[in-house]
Amino acid sequence: MKIIFVTSNRGKVLEASDVFVPLGHTVEQFLDGGQLPDFIEPQSDGIEEVTISKMKQALMMVEGEINEETALIVEDAGLFIESLGGFPGPYSSYVEEKIGLDGILRVMEGEGDRRAEFRAVVAFHHLGNTHIFRGVCKGAISLDKRGEGGFGYDPIFVPSASDGRTCAEMTAVEKSSISHRGEALKRLIQFLTPPSM
Numbered sequence: 204m205k206i207i208f209v210t211s212n213r214g215k216v217l218e219a220s221d222v223f224v225p226l227g228h229t230v231e232q233f234l235d236g237g238q239l240p241d242f243i244e245p246q247s248d249g250i251e252e253v254t255i256s257k258m259k260q261a262l263m264m265v266e267g268e269i270n271e272e273t274a275l276i277v278e279d280a281g282l283f284i285e286s287l288g289g290f291p292g293p294y295s296s297y298v299e300e301k302i303g304l305d306g307i308l309r310v311m312e313g314e315g316d317r318r319a320e321f322r323a324v325v326a327f328h329h330l331g332n333t334h335i336f337r338g339v340c341k342g343a344i345s346l347d348k349r350g351e352g353g354f355g356y357d358p359i360f361v362p363s364a365s366d367g368r369t370c371a372e373m374t375a376v377e378k379s380s381i382s383h384r385g386e387a388l389k390r391l392i393q394f395l396t397p398p399s400m
């Protein structure tokens with residue numbers, strides 16, 4: 204199957220490729236007329252609502268291009284910090300752009316409770332139906348930025364299942380094996396390949 208990933212984030216496409224290509228699928232980044240699509244991102248409290256809205260917009264852009272051999276994926280994620288009441292959550296992109304990782308570290312200065320989690324919602328559209336899959340990665344905000352890999356908040360996020368490294372200090376395959384996106388994509392794969400009776 205050809206999986207078209209609707210995102211402007213190349214890092215997400217690479218992570219999805221690591222998961223799907225070994226299973227014989229291909230993953231392509233969706234481009235609208237050669238350009239990255241420009242979505243209206245609803246300022247909503249739920250990443251699920253954002254994901255569904257983006258899927259509707261993407262479906263209008265691709266129109267007749269999807270057939271039974273092609274599927275569309277839209278994914279939205281957010282970082283939810285416990286001591287900040289779940290902030291930045293659905294505002295994660297905006298906060299990353301405005302105050303960056305250094306800004307988050309400053310806000311967290313002196314805070315003992317560093318628990319946080321990433322949440323991902325994947326919408327998968329195939330044969331006229333959209334299915335939703337969720338994933339969570341529990342962890343903590345590190346005291347400083349570490350690592351060069353990944354993207355976004357990876358240099359300040361240490362998953363609970365990690366040996367102490369941030370996501371940015373892991374390989375893409377290591378990160379996917381424990382990440383929110385990896386978990387949501389694993390659920391999608393289980394849906395695509397139900398266990399044989």
Ligand code: IMP
Binds near residue numbers: 300370
């Ligand atoms: P979006 O899902 O692309 O809208 O991402 C929301 C925000 O969360 C952006 O600031 C991303 O950089 C960040 N983000 C999403 N997924 C990850 C991840 O796997 N690691 C680190 N940051 C992420």
